[in-house]
Amino acid sequence: MPTTPATTAETRSQHPAGEAGPVPGGTAEPIMLELVDESGVTTGTAEKLSAHLPPGRLHRAFSVFLFDSAGRLLIQQRALGKYHSPGVWSNTCCGHPYPGEAPFAAAARRTAEELGVSPSLLCAAGTVRYNHPDPASGLVEQEFNHLFVGLVQDEPRPDPEEVGETAFVTAAELERLHRERTFSAWFPTVLDTVRPAVRELTGPSAGW
Structure with a gap:
């Protein structure tokens, strides 16, 4: 299992490979998120940090769960330099589509950017809406989350600024x-929601 030391870098521009976003008071261009209503219909955009300030603004997100041929889940520890939930463990990849970007395309893009792998048989696995405050950072996840499951055949090559x-x-x-260990506040919610699709992908013997 590969291990990559984390860094403290957290400043990215709006449309490069990464989605780290600026730290409060940073100088990078802000990343914009897609705001949605309770049905997942787009209502506008907001800067990433502002969307996570209490009480939070409902926005579009995605979560990816990738498994190897033995039915094991690839999980990641978020880099220590992230201003939101640094150092916690979570599922394979989480993130936000750019405004107008399809969630499926964003999920595949960010998985490659963060982990250096291209998922295969990536399939939509429903959506879940949640409100999860993060006690450590004081930020709030108000998300309409698109879930995806798939397989991974390559060894991860993580970006140390992200993972x-x-x-x-x-x-x-x-x-x-x-x-x-400490996991992300949203992890239990997305895992419970995606379990039926995971069982269909991995088979009953994997125990998911």
Whole structure:
């Protein structure tokens, strides 16, 4: 399982490879998110940080769950330099489409940018709407999240500005790690929602 040390860099422009976004008071161009209503219909745009300030503004997001041939889930530890939920563990990849970008395209793009892999058999697995405050940063996730599941055949090559570590875990190993380490506030919600699609992808023997 590859491990990559995290860095403290967190300043990106609006349309480069990364989606890290500016730190409060930073000088980079802001990343814009797509605001939506409760049905997922686009209502406008907002700068990324402002959309996460309490009480949060409902915006479009995506979450990716990739599995290897043994049915193990690829998880990542978010880089320590991120201003939102740094250092916590989460699913394979999370992020936000650019305004007007299809969630599927954004999911594939960010997985390649963050982890250096191209998912195969990537399939939509529904949506979930949630409101999760992050106690550590004081920010709020008000998201209409598009879920995707797929397979990964290559070893991850993480971008250290985005990802601290990666690991492939079985369902039992994930349960243990969830008790021992800090995971993102949204992780239990997206995992529970995506489980039916994961079982269809990996088969019952994987234990998901």
